[in-house]
Amino acid sequence: MNHTSPSGSPTDKSGFELNKNPVEGFSAGLIDDGDIYKWEVVIIGPQDTLFEGGFFKAYLTFPYDYPLRPPKLKFITEIWHPNVAKNGDVCISILHEPGEDKFGYEKPEERWLPIHTVETIMISVISMLADPNSESPANVDAAKEWREDPNGEFRRKVACCVRKSQEMAFD
Template identity: 65%
Template sequence: MSGPSQSRAALLLHQQLKDLVKKPPEFFSAGLSDDSNIYEWDICITGPPDTLYEGGIFNAKLKFPESYPDRPPKMKFITPIWHPNVYPNGDVCISILHEPGEDATNPQESASMRWNPIHTVETIVISVISMLSDPTDESPANLDAAKELRDDYATYKKKVARCVARSLDGE
């Protein structure tokens, strides 16, 4: 599918897909969920080394709006994951996926931390991998996970270990 009718978003996403196929990244794989839809991607992240998530295989979806790159995609883990920055339903809460500009409701997050059109599939997924490596309990998406991370690290660690084990069982 090419030609002048193809949107800027579709052209950019096709180019990024080509780049990822040509030079596969080390800790994740990415591809289209369905070859006929450039706006929905399947992502498979390998738990980063030297973290609680090491060895896990975490599947996620990345859904791009037709207004990409001016607007951010949404990312959702399909594999259950226990993390303060992932909502219980799997939605990823990370600054770079927040709409661009200032947010009066979240003053500690500056506009420079939020979505920027220079982000690519690779920079998004690398940021999510970094988030896995370094969870934060500031403005959490999963309040229970954040409370455990802060107050009961042993229980938090056990729950993450269960997620890692289940990810390998294909649950």
Template identity: 70%
Template sequence: MANDDSQSALLLRKQLKELTKNPVEGFSAGLADDNIYEWDVMMVGPEGTLYEGGFFKARLSFPTNYPQMPPKMRFISDMWHPNVYENGEVCISILHPPGDDKWGYESASERWLPIHTVETIVLSVISMLSGPNDESPANIEAAKQWREDPKGFKRRVQRTVRKSLED
């Protein structure tokens, strides 16, 4: 376990302080169990999207070599979305390790860069909610429904939004 004065812990502490002082519209973030490497994030479903009105809880888990490597993000709230695995794990380019994609889908510039912060990560995820990328879906079923049965997809997301308000 890294000590709490490590570079990654100091950087995360700085970002937390910044977000506490200057909250960003659309989400809030704080430590889970006082662990600087585990953050709870609460996202508001973006206006004008199917997710509007929902409150979605997610967990950001940072590696001790952050910011060289990206954190993982997992929705704790139910999430029905082409770019979110069934276990809630978020699949977007900026959370993929740095360098070139061996499958050739993403350029290095779309992937993780150490300049990303909690804010840029969460805002990217919120923007992902607004516009799913079904090129390389994490949840094949959700992507298929999004393409072939938009009404059914919308109903399923609305249930997810309602459930997020009950949790």
């Protein structure tokens, strides 16, 4: 995985920020030098959470009009979490289209802003792992388990995902 972005790409600022201010808990880079719009990230499960010790791969796909619109983040590694759809799509405010929320759940400043970088997105995802939001879930079943019995079935399913992620980490 290449950890720099080519000059003149829409991800220059993000790549520069990562190199200038490295953040613990993830790595990010281009999947293929020929496609500046598709990145692979690996998020390390945060300490003192159920996800600790996991290595979760995801694709971060930038739209052609980035940074005016947010990228999409999709986990490739299986992960059981209220804010991650069963197909891997991540649902957090920072990755929602800018502007007003037609459902009234989010303030405009909580949604995508062009100032966000790969770094701020990853910090938000790491925070999401540490503190799930079950009020607006992408995975209703995981949210129900998190609310009703976080140390029972939810914990068991997360532990299974962590083990699988460790086995697949170096594939």
